[in-house]
Amino acid sequence: MTEANTSPAGEELVDPLPALERAVAERPDDAKALVALANHYWLIGAGPEAVGDLASRAIASDPENRAGWHLWALAESNPRERVARWQQVSSRFPEDQLAKANLADNAASLAGAEHDYQAVDLAIDTYEELLATAEHPDQRSALEKAIKTLKGWNF
8 A cells, every 4th residue: 555545644545536426426416416526526626617517517406505606616717707606606695705705816816817997896895895794803904905905906
């Protein structure tokens, strides 16, 4: 047995991919199985097409499965379209702080890459929403710094 097949504690590691693929084959409309396989594909670098297809199927099967929506947004390779997807996820799940953080981060990235002031405004507005509910000092500080930086951008 090689080190790659054992954990630091010496336990044998089993590749979950065959079991995940089998679960989806046996239950093609099971959103949890679809999301688990999509997440594994994402982690092993299987590509956005495979991940996006599985995430879309999960959403169709269970529109309330936030993990499916997150993977669907992550799988979009076009930055502008990815921002639009995160906007959809954030609108659908208004209490989802992770979706808002992804929206703000992707909008800021788009703004920098394309010198897009609307994307800057979207990033600032979204970071400010997050700041309004942030409770941890480190989180508040990071959000305040991001907002200050973005407000200082001139293209």
